[in-house]
Amino acid sequence: MTTNHTTAQGPPELIGLDLSDDLASASLALARKFHRGATLWAVSPQWEPHAHHVAVEFVHPVIMGKRALPSVALVDPDPVAQTRIATRPGDVVIAIASAGDPKVRDLMRRAPAWGAMTIWIGFGPRPGPGSADHVLWVESDDPMVPATGRFVLMYHLLWELTHVCFEHLGVVTVEPEECTEEVCVTCSDEGRLAEAVQAPEPGSMSALVRTAAGEEVVDVTLVGEVRADDLLLVHAGAAITRLDDEQEQ
Amino acid sequence: MTELNKNTDFLYPFIEGAPEDPQALLVDLAASARGKAEVSARLQKDSLEEYEDQIQAAGAKMADRFSRGGRLYTFGNGGSSTDAATLATLFCRPALGRPVPAWSLAADQAVVTALGNDVGFELIFSRQVIAHSKPVDIVVALSTSGNSDDLMVALTEAKHRGLLTIGFAGHSGGSMSTSDDVDYCFTVHSQSIHRIQESHARLGFRLWSVVQEQTRRRAAATMAAAEQGGTR
Numbered sequence: 001m002t003t004n005h006t007t008a009q010g011p012p013e014l015i016g017l018d019l020s021d022d023l024a025s026a027s028l029a030l031a032r033k034f035h036r037g038a039t040l041w042a043v044s045p046q047w048e049p050h051a052h053h054v055a056v057e058f059v060h061p062v063i064m065g066k067r068a069l070p071s072v073a074l075v076d077p078d079p080v081a082q083t084r085i086a087t088r089p090g091d092v093v094i095a096i097a098s099a100g101d102p103k104v105r106d107l108m109r110r111a112p113a114w115g116a117m118t119i120w121i122g123f124g125p126r127p128g129p130g131s132a133d134h135v136l137w138v139e140s141d142d143p144m145v146p147a148t149g150r151f152v153l154m155y156h157l158l159w160e161l162t163h164v165c166f167e168h169l170g171v172v173t174v175e176p177e178e179c180t181e182e183v184c185v186t187c188s189d190e191g192r193l194a195e196a197v198q199a200p201e202p203g204s205m206s207a208l209v210r211t212a213a214g215e216e217v218v219d220v221t222l223v224g225e226v227r228a229d230d231l232l233l234v235h236a237g238a239a240i241t242r243l244d245d246e247q248e249q
Numbered sequence: 250m251t252e253l254n255k256n257t258d259f260l261y262p263f264i265e266g267a268p269e270d271p272q273a274l275l276v277d278l279a280a281s282a283r284g285k286a287e288v289s290a291r292l293q294k295d296s297l298e299e300y301e302d303q304i305q306a307a308g309a310k311m312a313d314r315f316s317r318g319g320r321l322y323t324f325g326n327g328g329s330s331t332d333a334a335t336l337a338t339l340f341c342r343p344a345l346g347r348p349v350p351a352w353s354l355a356a357d358q359a360v361v362t363a364l365g366n367d368v369g370f371e372l373i374f375s376r377q378v379i380a381h382s383k384p385v386d387i388v389v390a391l392s393t394s395g396n397s398d399d400l401m402v403a404l405t406e407a408k409h410r411g412l413l414t415i416g417f418a419g420h421s422g423g424s425m426s427t428s429d430d431v432d433y434c435f436t437v438h439s440q441s442i443h444r445i446q447e448s449h450a451r452l453g454f455r456l457w458s459v460v461q462e463q464t465r466r467r468a469a470a471t472m473a474a475a476e477q478g479g480t481r
Contacts (some may be wrong), residue, residue: 010291012290013287014290015282017279019282020282020283024275024279027278028278047335049335049338049353052331053331053332056328062442062443063442143344143345144344144345147339147344147450148450148454149446149447149448152446152447153286153289156443156446157282159443160285160443161278164281168269168274170269171269171270171271174271
């Protein structure tokens with residue numbers, strides 16, 4: 001075996017303790033989102049077939065009697081532009097990509113402004129803390145990992161556990177209080193993530209932005225010139241900070 | 250999943266829809282993930298051991314065909330079509346190693362829908378085999394049942410035309426495992442479509458590794474012979 005730590009005795013461990021916990025949390029969160037009407041958008045710029053496999057897994061379950069769930073593979077050359085238009089607040093974006101993939105990094109950074117939960121499957125160096133809501137990572141630097149079935153196992157398990165959750169509706173129907181530093185209005189003065197939709201008209205300092213809560217108009221006096229797709233932090237009706245392109249949150 | 254319920258029912262003495270303990274569910278989900286991954290890993294190991302000799306033989310034949318200008322066509326339905334595409338990408342665009350020509354026959358939606366609409370779904374792959382293939386080429390078909398009509402028709406067409414035919418099947422192998430039109434059939438003995446697909450991926454990766462090694466050896470032998478022969 002090339003990709004795993006093999007022992008003479010038995011097969012390699014494919015899912016360790018930490019990863020199994022991550023899978024459990026991601027599955028419950030995903031089940032809760034589906035229960036509230038989410039669509040799962042799948043992106044994999046380097047390994048497109050994995051995005052298609054995720055979509056067909058959820059839309060056409062291999063086990064009779066399991067409900068079909070909305071999932072679509074997004075495979076345009078510009079996944080950020082395509083996902084931006086596709087997602088609605090409450091949706092979920094899943095990426096199968098390495099941590100260094102610039103398009104996916106950008107996508108994961110922006111998804112909170114669209115109100116989308118994020119799941120990131122990959123291998124090699126992990127994405128930084130907070131890069132996605134759920135990180136499901138294969139701890140291996142072997143460049144062949146994407147072709148060995150490790151990712152297939154990962155999204156199969158995500159699907160299987162999500163459907164186990166639907167057998168426990170009492171847990172699924174409860175949406176936990178979402179409270180992260182970046183998006184919670186009531187408990188943070190950090191501000192909420194926003195993406196500019198339309199720049200201010202000449203002579204105006206009001207820009208139309210999109211946040212997890214939908215579209216709103218904010219004052220951009222503090223941040224200066226704003227163009228469409230700029231990422232901003234907004235607080236109390238005003239943009240207070242501009243996020244640079246590669247600024248890690 | 251029934252087993253999971255059995256193990257955890259005592260934790261949920263509530264009627265359906267009543268509040269349950271999310272923490273207990275998460276613990277069960279994590280244990281279930283590890284259990285399924287163990288089953289998958291064991292099945293992969295068993296399958297690799299069962300088919301190592303045949304994979305070596307099939308890989309040698311594939312390497313020979315690639316060296317003579319052969320191309321690889323892969324196909325399957327649903328999730329298996331995406332696994333077929335991943336396998337084709339592994340051959341034609343490997344992260345490491347030497348690329349060889351390979352395509353997934355499910356990749357072109359214009360071709361697939363045109364054939365499906367005009368001549369019938371069971372002919373979507375065989376018509377492409379007729380259009381594209383030469384006797385030196387190779388087909389790899391993936392089906393968890395081993396019974397998909399569109400795959401079987403294409404395998405028969407490919408065999409008839411002199412191609413090397415390889416099938417990945419599951420359950421008890423279906424038609425794929427008994428057909429004379431399939432030169433090598435790797436049946437993953439499981440009832441779970443998920444676990445079968447995971448082993449298909451692992452076996453496909455092993456097949457690719459063998460082809461890479463064979464190709465490397467052939468090139469090394471050619472280079473050594475050229476050195477021995479001196480200047481022309």
